[in-house]
Amino acid sequence: MDSEHLFCLFCGCPVPKHYDTFREENLNFSKGRPQFVPSDDENFHKRDEITIQLVDCPNCRNVSIDIIGKGRQFRNRIMNFNPISLAKSYPNYIPLTIREDYEEAHAILNLSPKASATLSRRCLQGMIRDFWQVSKRSLSDEIEAINDLVDPSTRKVLDALRKIGNIGAHPEKDINLIVDIEPLEAHKLLKFIELLMQKWYIERHDNETLLQDILDMDTNKQSQRKPKNS
Structure with missing residues (x-):
């Protein structure tokens, strides 16, 4: 601070x-x-x-x-x-490893913003591999593979998060060059991860639940119909 x-x-x-x-x-x-x-x-x-x-x-x-x-x-x-923890509680249909990376990134937000950003990058890669079923040689290739599946603005931010996370994941070629990440910057990366959790996992689950409720309702109504008297 x-x-x-x-x-x-x-x-x-x-x-x-x-x-x-x-x-x-x-x-x-x-x-x-x-x-x-x-x-x-x-x-x-x-x-x-x-x-x-x-x-x-x-x-x-x-x-x-x-x-x-x-x-x-x-x-x-x-x-x-x-607060004791900044992390939101997410449902179990989001994979445990993704939720753990997200929670750990929150836990070290002030202690090491650079490490937090690296965990956000790892969290993003886990989400792409699980949600979109895409696994490539690198996160850059995986983001490219879903280029046509996400809107252009989201695609740009996916790549930006990847590059910011790389600052913590990989040392600079010049070891005397220090690029810091501030807590507020790492916090914004986590807010983006939360946005993706909402747009990808929660909205999909809510949509599937609604559709299944309507199908179940139709099945129930059809079972209640009586043949017309001849």
């Missing part, structure tokens, strides 16, 4: 980083007992400590809370305290 804009863990909206929306406090044992110290106070010995960050979203009025560990023992670990 070092940039000038944060993002709300509840609604995903950007939140400007200033006094009214952002708080950060440190909890440590530097004075022999746990104590909250303002994060900008440099007059104490920093050891292993916990940093609590709060973001008050002006859009949805929810307060996001992250707990960040610093020092030798905690190794910069981040835990979402509120």
Whole structure:
């Protein structure tokens, strides 16, 4: 959360980083007992400590809370305290491996946005292989194979997600070149994965359920018909 804009863990909206929306406090044992110290106070010995960050979203009025560990023992670990998980719960007719990749991508969103983007890429590939029954040498080839099955705008974003996910999956040719992915950017990739879950799996399931309900209704009505009296 070092940039000038944060993002709300509840609604995903950007939140400007200033006094009214952002708080950060440190909890440590530097004075022999746990104590909250303002994060900008440099007059104490920093050891292993916990940093609590709060973001008050002006859009949805929810307060996001992250707990960040610093020092030798905690190794910069981040835990979402509120909300505990950003991941939506999806039905079992979506394959377990896809749901697990999606949930893990959410779990590490703040800890490693680059790794989260890589998992979104993996999630996308799993969805293409399962939903469209397409398996090629690479994700690029698989996206090309469904080119005529999706609308042009979706096709472009599929390829964009693939390329962004590659930043985390593959090192740059120049090892001194560092391309970062921000949490808000990784969050948008997950929102796109959620859109595909809705458009591909949930809408298909709902449509099939509706059609089957109508067929069952027809069967039931036909069984109730009586022959006309002659």
